[in-house]
Amino acid sequence: MYKFLKIFLFSIFFLNFFNLKADTIKVGVLHSLSGTMAISETTLKDTVLMLVEKQNKAGGLLGKKLEAVVVDPASDWPLFAEKAKELLTVQKVDVVFGCWTSVSRKSVLPVFEELNGLLFYPVQYEGEESSKNVFYTGAAPNQQAIPAVDYLAAQGVKKWVLAGTDYVYPRTTNKILESYLKEVLGVSSDDIMINYTPFGHSDWQTIVSDIKEFGMAGKKTAVVSTINGDANVPFYKELGNQGIKAEDIPVVAFSVGEEELSGFDTSPLVGHLAAWNYFMSAESEVNDAFIEDWIKFIKDDKRVTNDPMEAHVIGFDMWVKAVEKAGSTDVDAVRQAMYGISVPNLTGGTAVMNTNHHLTKPVLIGEIQADGQFDIVWSTSGGVIGDAWTDFLPDSARIVADWTSPIKCGNYNIDTGKCSGQNYE
């Protein structure tokens, strides 16, 4: 028995030894593969695996092969922190692509800051954050919510319903939007209806009927939806069943993309809107090539592509370019190399990484079609710089994020000249 144990320990030791010696660059993937968030995050895991495979086929990076290390945080927020720690200390990965919900990001944030890791976060979020160790490749509110509201206002919308699931992203986004509607667009508070529902809410009869009543009082009305993934299908079904057409009351959603729509029949929803930085229907050569690669990789020609996938593509390409520029995978060197780096995005433009760790991206508005795809009906003429701290909340308006000299801070108050909040240099 003792002998057995000895051999076992030795083999572990040797394996580890070889592992350390092995000449690979490790890419951590921190996405839930089980539990409630698996529905969205599994796709992102596959995206990163595809990108790693592609990079290896093209000869790897710095003469080494890339190796993906996949862990499953199982939609469990504290487990995200544990798995992040495991990736950084046990697996010693050079970079991590991961997280979806804001609460999972907040959970891993201290780990990445303490161990000086590097995280690429691919999902649109509520802003009000800029960590030295995180690059935010999804949209900040000014790259999604605000342009969407502007678009609808230009279409003649005078009354607004802000409907969301009850957690941090919708609450913060709606706070920003409410202030924007009142201060900038001059909407009176009688013309704004705010409504929150629990996670996975499935009985939408009353709320949809309320929205219908609110919207039929003469003035053109729109719904701005921050309803989270799973609750959307019953919500849209109820809209369709109660006969609310997009021409009467359009719904613009920030969490509904091609993947969410692939779960149901969209013919009653034609014309409802979504705001993203990428749609699968975008017309560009790179996008065609990407879709073809994806379908080949996942071996299912019914699968769709979506915005967070594009964010991972941009993030991955930027990281590769930054590593090549820095000549190493050292986190600090790569971070410095990231600033100002630009790579092609999938919609035919270029994405630039700014010193506040947010991207410059175009904003697109799409209308849902009967086949579950979006037709792009509006887009910004160029890229929009992601704003970490919104200009439409009094507390945040005076705060900027800039990780280059002389500020070197993600939470810098320009009035007091002080850097506060999260960990900083």
Place this chain on the structure above:
Amino acid sequence: MKIIIKFFYVILVFTNLNYLLANNNNLRNHILELDTKDFKKKIVSIEKISEIKTDLSLLTLKSILNGKLFIRKSDKKILLVEIIDRKYNIYDFFNEKELGIEKKRKLKKIKINNKIRSILNNKIALLQLSSGTTRQKIEAIFDVIKEGNQETLIIINELLLKEKDKELLLNLNLAKNSIIAKFGTEIEKIEAIKNLSGITNNNIVNILRSIVNDKIISENIKLEATKSLEASLRNIKLNNIIKTTFFGLSLGSVLLLAAIGLAITFGVVGVINMAHGELIMIGAYCAYVVQQIIPTNISASIIVSIPVAFIFTGFVGILIERLIVKNLYGRPLETLLATFGLSLILQQTVRSIFSPLNKTVYSPEWMSGITRIGGLELTNNRIVIIIFTLIVFFIVVYILKKTIFGLQMRAVTQNRKMASSMGINTKKIDMFTFAFGSGLAGVAGVALSQITNVGPNLGQNYIIDSFMVVVFGGVGNLFGTFIGAFGLGLGNKLLEPYVGAIVSKIFILLFIIIFIQFRPKGLFSLKGRIANE
């Protein structure tokens, strides 16, 4: 003479042909004008197309609305496109000749936005008002009410003389009055407004409201409009009360459906089955699988999937009972833990087999849309589910009260030892009861596939609600479950308009916690000696 006639005839044909060709040329040019990113220019072109008023121009408008009109980039050919399995089958728009399959990137779709969609709907509605089916005409009238003018009034007057269908005539009169209320003389207006009194249609209420708020309109009209508007608002209020009750009943029926299987396994056999939600989920996936097997007939697939789901989940129930629950009878805590673990296993199994993504289960025609009763609008899928739930409930009651199986089941619950000594195989009854309850969960899953996500997490959303209903109604009492489900459904929906969805749910939970303090056995508890065991 003959030659001259022939000559004239040829000229006539030619000019007619020329006229048609000119029309088609015009149409072609206007369609090509639609190839722009400027939506304002598109609106102008669409106006021009609708003025041509040929069958082809109506087809053009419809194809644009349905997203089937494309332009080939290379030669600017106008095409109709059918997308089948992501392949673009193209047809020549003008002669309908099939031209094979084209790559997506070689084609350009005529894109529209909501504004254009609404214009198109209106144009098509006007054209259909004189040519569509009765149903189409009624739908068209509602579009007309929104944006009618004197021109539409002429069409409506013509139709009023022609049509015989009662419902159609009623709506035509509404549309007529709504237009006169806006454009008529003072006396006409007052008459029209009187006729609109009490109507709850939103567009009509809006017309009345705009008259009341109009500053330059005469006092007489305003007075009449105020009266009519008040009557309408009263009716709307009444409708809302009925509607809220309907919402409550429909939520109640969903709760009852989800809980009825649990009422049997928990109430009758006494097993706390935490995997009950997953059995519902499996039932929903049965609906999905059946629909994959017969994709052509959606109505049939939903009906077929009811027995399929019942048998399949019933079979899963037997497996659970034989392999896990059987060994744990009388140990509630262990059963709870074991079935909770089982629920996680089932979720992940489904996730591995079907992927974590939600699956589409299509709804049949008769389960979508609205039924209008007076001014009341009730959604069809909810009506169907309420009726379905009642049918299921009465079948279950019948089985329990009138069949041998039901009799034995009740005997075993009331006194296991006595039943056993009377020759009933209690173990077998336990197994079949558990399977019966599981099968009912599967049936619930088929119904839920019509209103919510079909995904691995479907069951989790319903398990707590199901337990709540059973505990509130009284364990072991089907009638209690019935009252409990509808009571909680109605309570939830009556509170929701005042306090919102989150707080109303909290209130309901609080209510049950307090209620259980005073009546630990629920609304209707079993009485007698066995109840005290």
